[in-house]
Amino acid sequence: MLARVREATAAIAEGVGVRGLINIQFAVAADVLYVIEANPRASRTVPFVSKATGVQLAKAAALIGTGVSIAELRTGSGHPRAGLLPAQGDGSLLPPGAPVAVKEAVLPFARFRTPEGRVVDSLLGPEMRSTGEVMGIDKHFDTSFAKSQQAASNPLPVSGKVFVSVANRDKRGVIMPIKRLADLGFSLVSTGGTADVLRRNGVQCEEVAKIGDDSGTETILDVVEAGRIDLIINTPSGGEARSDGYEIRAAATSLGVPVITTVAELGAAVAGHRSAGQIRMVRHLLQEHAERLHEAGFSTREDIAAVAERV
Numbered sequence: 001m002l003a004r005v006r007e008a009t010a011a012i013a014e015g016v017g018v019r020g021l022i023n024i025q026f027a028v029a030a031d032v033l034y035v036i037e038a039n040p041r042a043s044r045t046v047p048f049v050s051k052a053t054g055v056q057l058a059k060a061a062a063l064i065g066t067g068v069s070i071a072e073l074r075t076g077s078g079h080p081r082a083g084l085l086p087a088q089g090d091g092s093l094l095p096p097g098a099p100v101a102v103k104e105a106v107l108p109f110a111r112f113r114t115p116e117g118r119v120v121d122s123l124l125g126p127e128m129r130s131t132g133e134v135m136g137i138d139k140h141f142d143t144s145f146a147k148s149q150q151a152a153s154n155p156l157p158v159s160g161k162v163f164v165s166v167a168n169r170d171k172r173g174v175i176m177p178i179k180r181l182a183d184l185g186f187s188l189v190s191t192g193g194t195a196d197v198l199r200r201n202g203v204q205c206e207e208v209a210k211i212g213d214d215s216g217t218e219t220i221l222d223v224v225e226a227g228r229i230d231l232i233i234n235t236p237s238g239g240e241a242r243s244d245g246y247e248i249r250a251a252a253t254s255l256g257v258p259v260i261t262t263v264a265e266l267g268a269a270v271a272g273h274r275s276a277g278q279i280r281m282v283r284h285l286l287q288e289h290a291e292r293l294h295e296a297g298f299s300t301r302e303d304i305a306a307v308a309e310r311v
Contacts, residue, residue: 001033019065023043053092059084075087097139100141103148162229164188164234171193177270188205188206189206189208191210211247211248224251249261
């Protein structure tokens, strides 16, 4: 898929005639790559990638816009501006052992309201809802992901009770991550179909009534609003289930309870759990990060100097 993204990006950029940066939003559905929009401009991703790789993309793009070629900006070209770009490649292939950087959007859903005054749904779509971005960087992905959640004011719980309710298409995919949460000591709560699937696969969970259940027993919305849930895993489906999911997610958002809405995010969260309660923040300058990349043969001392100018 990454190769297809690269190919599509190059084709669009060449077709548009861009000299410099281009921002393209892609979406993948059923293994089909779609282009949502393409804008011949920079984006918030540019400084993130520059920090992660030690390559000063904005400066290089500005020079390209004035007529300097990519070849001239590469290390060893002999051009006065040589060294802004790596000798080979596009800067995306880091050396073994390089830190992993995770970008997380800041999505303050609790501050958003519908015209009726209700909390907006925390499900994501193609529209821009983020009010900023943060970066988690560390040796390993799990710690980087945990750092990114902490920086985005959405820290992962290290213990407690997890509510799980997923669409039919996702039930098989969540079994192993949920089993891992149970093994880590989390207690599980679920409704109907998801509870049955978990129990059939050896994962014990407490079953609660769905929203609108007329049996008079406590519903999952009651449990969430009572503050007895520490993490919610709820992937969207259609009809009534989607409406129930909104009520649960809205209650969680109001109380500051983390909500996971995709299987991929669940996998990352489970991986990050090990690090969530053990993160030891050690400060490193971006210059030091770029220096280590230079020592590994990826970036150049010109990159380092450019980073230093902007820190």
